[in-house]
Structure formats: structure tokens, C-alpha cells
Amino acid sequence: MSTPVIPPPRRAADDPLLDVRDLVVRYGPVTAVDHVSFTLEAGETLALDGPSGCGKSSTVSAVLQLRRPDAGEVRFEGRELTALTERELRPLRPRMQPVFQDPYGSLSPRHRIRDAVAEPLRVQGRWDDAGGPARVAELLDRVGLEPAHGDRFPHELSGGQCQRAGIARALVSEPRLLVLDEPVSALDPSVRAGVLNLLAGLQEELGLAYLFICHDPAVVRHFADRTIEMRDGRLVAG
Numbered sequence: 001m002s003t004p005v006i007p008p009p010r011r012a013a014d015d016p017l018l019d020v021r022d023l024v025v026r027y028g029p030v031t032a033v034d035h036v037s038f039t040l041e042a043g044e045t046l047a048l049d050g051p052s053g054c055g056k057s058s059t060v061s062a063v064l065q066l067r068r069p070d071a072g073e074v075r076f077e078g079r080e081l082t083a084l085t086e087r088e089l090r091p092l093r094p095r096m097q098p099v100f101q102d103p104y105g106s107l108s109p110r111h112r113i114r115d116a117v118a119e120p121l122r123v124q125g126r127w128d129d130a131g132g133p134a135r136v137a138e139l140l141d142r143v144g145l146e147p148a149h150g151d152r153f154p155h156e157l158s159g160g161q162c163q164r165a166g167i168a169r170a171l172v173s174e175p176r177l178l179v180l181d182e183p184v185s186a187l188d189p190s191v192r193a194g195v196l197n198l199l200a201g202l203q204e205e206l207g208l209a210y211l212f213i214c215h216d217p218a219v220v221r222h223f224a225d226r227t228i229e230m231r232d233g234r235l236v237a238g
């Protein structure tokens, strides 16, 4: 299969990593995201807060182009994603990865942890180039898992260990942006700090940007550089 032709990035040195402008997401008559605009710099953490149903998940789905927005622009690394076809988006998707709230739900129950972490590289056809087994082993170690954890299935790990595996899976494609959808709220309070410290260390080491859906004011204060808040589909504070 030939490689899709992607328009070259038009990114100036001082452009943000992510520039979202006038984003609109509708479900029939419901406007879930109503002209939302924000930017995110490389290496920065932006918290997205707001009550249930205000449009946070719809916003991040549209940023990730998992659901195409009804209007607005999502410029990532200088490319306007909404203008790209699915095929043109494919090579860019690894650079923006989600980490979900439910650590078990984001990993297939039928795959061993090592295979779940490896899968994105296999799907992208980069298994050999990326040094497959060594890369997966290095990532498991980096997120604080033992080699033996790689042989287990998700239900054989704790929630915290499973979330660490989900983070390893997100990192295997060398993303620039992680979209963290309440990544610690389903975890036992005693393991939350460990996962947050891991995310903070990875950000410092790899220069990752985080778009972080979070309700916990203490976590937001400690973890985020900036916060934006949504109500009824709109941004109310910056």
C-alpha cells in the first residue's frame, strides 16, 4: 500500500503544539461543544474541568479526531486535522494518544500485557524498526512494571498496574500529546499518587504535553500548568 500524501506542516517555531479554534460538536439537536477554543504548548499540562455532561469527553474526542467535529479547527503540530482524510490522519494518530479512566476497559482482556503494549507498533508496521521486544521491555520497566507482569492478562493485575500498562501502550508510538481522561479517578486513592508521579516524570523526561480531564481540585492544583472549565458546552474560565 502506498504511503498517503500528507500536506506538509506549516508550523512556525512559536506555534502551539495544539491549537483548537471554535470547535463545535453536535449530536442531533444537542450542541455538546459550542465554539470552544484553547491552545496547548509542548511539555505543558492543561486541565479540562467541568460538571458531568458539559462536553469534556466530546471535546477530547474531537481533538483526537475519534469523532469528527461539526465545525472548527484542530491544528496539531502545524497540521489542520479536520481537513485531512482518514488515510491522511493515520500516520499522525500515533502522535496523539488517549489514556482512559477505566484501566481494564482500555486493554483487551484476551491479550497479555506485553502484546497489548506491542500492538500499536505492529498495527503501524513499525515492530522491527522500533526494536519491538526491547522497546516493549524498556517501556514496561519505565512505567514501573516487572517483566513478569508482561506475561499476565489485565485481570491478573491491580488497577494501578493496569493503568501503568495503558500508559506504556500509549507511549509505545512516541506521542507528543497524551489525552488523559480522568486517568486516576477509578484507582484506589493509595495508588493515585504513584501514577500521577509517573506521568509527571514521563512528561519531564519526554517533553510530553497533557490534555487532562480532571475533577479533583487537589490533583488539578498539583499537576496542571493551566485550567480551563466548561459549562453547557462552552468555556467559562481560562
Ligand SMILES: Nc1ncnc2c1ncn2[C@@H]1O[C@H](COP(=O)(O)OP(=O)(O)OP(=O)(O)O)[C@@H](O)[C@H]1O
Pocket: 027, 030, 031, 032, 050, 051, 052, 053, 054, 055, 056, 057, 058, 059
Ligand atoms: N453519543 C451521543 N449521542 C447523543 N448525545 C450525546 C452523546 N455523547 C454525549 N452526548 C451529550 O453531549 C453532552 C456532552 O457530553 P460529554 O460526554 O461530552 O460530557 P462530559 O463533560 O464528558 O461528561 P462526563 O463528565 O459525565 O463524562 C451531554 O449532554 C451528553 O448527554
